[in-house]
Amino acid sequence: MNNGMEAIPSNWHEQIINLLAERIVVTDREGIILYINQAYCEFLGTTVEEAINRPVQDVIENSRMHIVAKTGKKELASLHPINGSEMIANRYPLIVDGEIVGALGTVMFRSPEEWRMYQTKIQHLVEELKYYKTKVEKELKSKYYFQDLIGSSQSFLIAKKLAERISASNSSVLLIGESGTGKELFAHAIHNNSIRSSLPFVAINCASIPEHLLESELFGYEDGAFTGAKKGGKKGQFEIAHNGTLFLDEIGDMPVTMQSKLLRVLQEKEVQRVGGQRSIPVDVRIIAATHRDLEKMVEEGNFRRDLYYRLNVIKIEIPPLNKRKEDIRLISKSLLKKLERKFFRTGIEISSEVEQRLMEHSWPGNIRELENVLERAINVLDGQTIEIFHLPLYLREGQTSNGAIREAAEEKPVEKISPPILPLKEAVAQVEKEAILNALAKTNGNKQEAARLLEIGKTRFYEKCKLYHIK
Structure with missing residues (x-):
């Protein structure tokens, strides 16, 4: 049976091994070198002819290949002192038909400097990743608490106490109030006082996003869904807010066509990306806000009655200044x-x-x-x-x-x-x-x-x- 290797001409093997691992050595069970490539020999200051068939510890200073060939225990990323420096080596036992037959050694880094250079590159990427992760997490955290809602007037305290009382619930909240009264601060505080407080808080202003972009912003899109779509697609705000809270500001400015799609998502608890076929389950708490008279809009046919009742489970009216x-x-x-x-x-x-x-x-x-x-x-x-x-x-x-x-x-x-x-x-x-x-x-x-x-x-x-x- 052809296992794939027979198809490769034998005179290719040397080059393949050299490309896969710059420095490589193979010993039998007694630690005698059966194979060592030229790159390793140059590093050691010897030749392939001089190294072959000799005990590995005689050729490679401080070698442990003969020990690995006996114990069968691999040693990964080991510090290996050699030529007055230290290199990073991997040592693997070779097992054929359940028996240890020898060992394979590779050099990952020729010197600590090479390792440090590699580590610096990786560290830079790790730091960059950490920065963006922190930035995203910070943006998805709610910033305000109930102590940030300032006021002692009776009408304001009624709204604040009701918001505190219902914050632990998962029911939808509708915040009614003129522009600039602090509806977003109320939404932040409700989320921060809920069981979802450690999970994402995502705010989206329905009035500031053009109608043709609102669907892809809320529900995301698949790769190639439209001209200019990001490669690999993009998550929508519902997916980003999964298990957390989605704050839909200026819900009264949402186009009627989008209202129907939003209602479906709230009923089915799943979204379908633009250009996609699969349904993605989402669990979000909705806090909506508007300065408009939604009841009047419902009567005039500008806002879906069924969506209004879906959002208006708990209504909090925030008084104007x-x-x-x-x-x-x-x-x-x-x-x-x-x-x-x-x-x-x-x-x-x-x-x-x-x-x-x-x-x-x-x-x-x-x-x-x-x-x-x-x-x-x-x-x-x-x-x-x-x-x-x-x-x-x-x-x-x-x-x-x-x-x-x-x-x-x-x-x-x-x-x-x-x-x-x-x-x-x-x-x-x-x-x-x-x-x-x-x-x-x-x-x-x-x-x-x-x-x-x-x-x-x-x-x-x-x-x-x-x-x-x-x-």
């Missing part, structure tokens, strides 16, 4: 602590006039708007106290909660103290950022409508939001 104004002082303090770390500052306070102005404002952009106002103030702050003139123009002019505008003449401190002059680039950036925030406030956080108001393209608008850290 203008309904919990007593929390503004607490929230501002917390935001300032966060911004101090970002700007490497300490001890920043707000004046009583600023505090009063913050209480008077209607906050259409909610906590997100408040954070942006404070961040803008710190950017132009020279001392430690935020004054009226550090605030954006629309707040300096005193827009109150009912929309009235105070007369500038009443604000003597503003007239007396001129705001600092900024470099033109920074000044333009601030005006751009404020314009974007005002547009988002007017459209209740709808980025597509805000882009239309500002008369810029959707892609450019998203780029600006990313640049100014506007979520």
Whole structure:
């Protein structure tokens, strides 16, 4: 019977062995060298003719080949002192018909330097792998806890306590609230307080992903599913969130066709990648959020009724900032602590006039708007106290909660103290950022409508939001 080796001409064997292992030696059971290749002999400072048929310990300094040929125990990655250095060797017993007939030795590295060079290359790859692994894990971890949800107003505490109570459940949660009220923070806190806390938390904004990409983003795709598809395919967010939590922000902006596919996944607990045939089981807890009136959308036929009931198992309504104004002082303090770390500052306070102005404002952009106002103030702050003139123009002019505008003449401190002059680039950036925030406030956080108001393209608008850290 042809075992494959007979087909190879015998004069090829030497070259094949040399290519497979640069340095190789074979002994019989008594440790007599039956074969040694030229590369090994050059390393040892001898010739094949001189080495053949001699005891291995006479040819190779500190050899253990004769011992392995007797004991039958292999020795892998052994340090082998030779020629005043150390090499890394592998020694294997040769067993034929159940009997030890000899031993095979190979040299992996000729010197510790060669081994260290190899180790350095491998170590570099290991470190790189560790970095990306940590980066991915960090991105999939939820960042906020219930202690990060600041406020003592009755309406806010009701929402917070309900969220804490249901966090241990696996039921779907629907977070209702205006843009900027902290729906994502609630989602993070619920996950962190659940039995899934050590598993992935994956957030996806249904409004910011173009409709034609949303399916492949959620469910993944197979190799060659479409032009430009990544080789080998790609996991979708459902697969990445397996056993963890998937946060679907702005669920009200999801196209109706995608709503049907999402409903199927929630019912069947399995996904099918774009261009794929097999079903992949997934176990995820869904937390959805929206600033839209889903019940009205259901009545108008813009949101699937069956999906609404599937998501609306536990509904938590997060109050807007203008309904919990007593929390503004607490929230501002917390935001300032966060911004101090970002700007490497300490001890920043707000004046009583600023505090009063913050209480008077209607906050259409909610906590997100408040954070942006404070961040803008710190950017132009020279001392430690935020004054009226550090605030954006629309707040300096005193827009109150009912929309009235105070007369500038009443604000003597503003007239007396001129705001600092900024470099033109920074000044333009601030005006751009404020314009974007005002547009988002007017459209209740709808980025597509805000882009239309500002008369810029959707892609450019998203780029600006990313640049100014506007979520």
